[in-house]
Amino acid sequence: MIISSYQKSLWVRNALLVLCSIAVVAVLVKVGLCYKKVNLYKQAQAYYSSHDLIKAEELFAKADDITVLSYGDEQWNSLMHGLTATRQELESIQLQARSAISENQDAQVLETYELYQNMRKNNKQPGEQTAFFEQLSSHLGIEKEWADYYHRALQEAKDQSKENLTQQSYENETFIRTLVTIPDEYFGGAKQKQSELADLFQQYEKTKLRNLTASAPFDEVVARTAKSLRMYREIGVKADWLFTGLERFAQSEINLSIRQKDLSAFISQSIAYRKIEDVLPRDSAVLAAITRHLESRVKQAEQYIQSRQFSKAIELYQELNALMDTGALITTAEESWLVYDPTRLLEVKYPDKKFRSVRSGTARWGAQVYAFGLEESEQRLYFAAKKEDDSVAYLEVGLENVDMKSAKISISDKLGEKDAPLIMIEAAGKERPVSFTGLLPALSENVIHKRFSIEADEFSIIDSTHILIKNAVGKGEQEFASFVLDETGLVYDQKIAHIEETTTPEESGENDYPPDLPPVSQTEQNGQKPYQIAVYGGPGEEYEKIGQISSDSSIQVVTDMNGWYQIQLNGKEGWIRAPQPAP
Amino acid sequence: MRKRIGVQFRKTRKTAHTFERIQGCKRCHTYHVLWDTHCKNCGRAYTPIRQLSTTVARRHVQTRFLLLGLFVCLAILAADTVLQLALAFGIGALLFTLFFVIQKRLGSYEKDAQFIRFLTSERETIKQSLVHHLEDIGADVKAERIKDAYEKTREIGHFIESDTIKIRKIMFLNHYVLRKDMELELDTLIPKTYDKDFMEYLREVIKVQPWLVKKAVLDYVKRYKAQILLLENGEQLIGQVAGAALRMKTYIEQYQDLIIEFIDYLPRERLLRLAKMVSTNRHEGWDRLYEAVKQRVDTHYAFDPDFKGVL
């Protein structure tokens, strides 16, 4: 179907009519806006001429928002744009400040304050910009808001400090930081702020310290005061007076502990005080005093060692370990003690066992120091030695066929080698009066060799390998026989003589004992009058006499060594000579 | 000869120009060249085609004006400074004024150009409308409404120069008795070739309205004289045509030969008129004619008292 020109012309005309109408409406709108803009502009200029910059800028901004037309003098426009930027910046600062103030965010409030101060600095040159800035800031009342906030903050801080002191509760000390963040002008200047805050803090801290020292333990006082010192350092406030107070307090407390010889108190105070070392200056008198006293206690321990009061020394070292590392000193003390008293080897290793006939010494069997003793109930000999390489070896050997009650230990000076002699155990025998057992510790093999075990009437060492045995069990019965000691053990060598008559073991016992066997010592005293026994500081009369006990008093024997018993006397250690059998 | 019926044809509209006969229906987009005033399909009144064209032309002007307005508005909207704005308004107003002035002074010339353009663009539609009319005529013929068929064909004949249309008209006309008071046509029926029906019609028309015979008819008769003479009473017909030509002096001069040739078949009144004319206008090279008239008068009308003293 052909669309007639008639219709076509109608459609075209109508379409253009619509478009044109829209365009006309748009033009009318634009004209309206232009008119409005020009009006606003002129009003803005009028206000500008009458120096009402705020209104001028406001109207200019409104006019400027209408972008359909550019109008006006370029220079004046750019000036007004500058003012608009200033206004926007100020308004945004005010907004931020308001929200920070409403949320009590000190840091943000200060930030906005500083932003404002920066702006103010930048607007110092005489000119429209500065005039506008001043007009606007007073119009918006920005400064008043900060003033109100900070004055309130100041008052609240002061109240808080008073409250803390009244309640004696120091958990909430945020007011200190708050006070520092309050700008100088609200104190009347930087100097005034410094001095006012210094006074305030000083008064607060002094009262607080006074209260704390009266009510709280030492470490709490120190910790709290240190916390305060740290805070003051962080916020840049000089608090020497607080430090002085703390030192004075700490000094007096520590001196008291020293005077009272309360070492544990001293130590805990020192620990507490050393903990806060980071806030203390290098020349802290208290720290020096602590160090000095500590050194004196160490010297005391050294003296204990010298006076052979090893356990005291070690105890003291252990106590002092909380303050300084006394591990090395303890080790040295232990070594000295070991050297001094090798039986400790056994005591330390087997604290529950009771040893009898303990022997100790140095430089034998490849050991620096050694100790060995009999454990009666277990029928064993325990041997402990500190080797050349400072390691400690513990050996033991069973003595099943040995009568432990009558057993006596000795170290042979003939049998074995000079540095590795045999340990001889003489005890009552089953078939014969005496049994002899020869043991040789082999530290390198970690074993004690039982070199021989023989029962006989008598036992006499001729030399390092030859032994004369009377009436041995087995080979050599009823005869004086010569035995050879070789790698396998005791080997019958030859008969020396025949035994003619039987002799009583009691009579022959005393005279034929090998000279190196000590006389049997009685462990009990029978039918004698009680007498005083001297107690020495060490197993020897060369030691200081530290007391005496009655011979019939019951004593607790810790150990025995070389004819001396170590006992506990009134909680202290002492040594007494082993009681001799009545001749 | 068929039986002719007496009828009164509808009077045909007289217009200065053919296009004035065309009417259009705005809604249906069809054209109508007959006498209806309202569209048969939608009932809307017809609008003369010229008026339609004028409307289109007016809209065209409005469109141009609105386009101008659009440009000016856009120019105003694009203005960035006051100067540009003022310039846009000023020049815009100036341009509007110019446009109006131009329109006022020269606008009328556009109407005619627009009309031609309109006609050209509506040509097919007009043709279709004419075809539609022809279909209606066909229906009329089938329904033996010959009168309506003739009347419609007559209207269509104003637009279409076609022997077919002419012959159809002639055939329709030959159904009817021709009278002096009827609005008859002759020149518009002259076919391009010899047509017997046309001659029949001519014979009838000359009887009632001899003044319709004009140059075109005379030329036609002259051209197809031989065929006409073959008709029954062909000579009499030509004689009557020649007699009708005697109305005007120029015709006598131009068609002397024809008159002389068929002077014998001129009716008595016509001969008398001729004799009077030749006697007064003898000098103008009418010798032969004078001689022929004299001879005829002398041979056949010597004793007619009306002819005495004329030559």
Place this chain on the structure above:
Amino acid sequence: MLTYFLLFAAFVLVAIRFFKLLRLKRRNLSNAEIDQHLHVLLNEKRDRP
């Protein structure tokens, strides 16, 4: 810049219109010519039987 361009375009529109109308005036069409044109339009093709 756009303003000037659009104003120029509008001016061009008016100028074109002016010259077109001027040309038509010179042509000076008459009704008879229109009629003739119509006659030619309708009779160009003999499409009726």
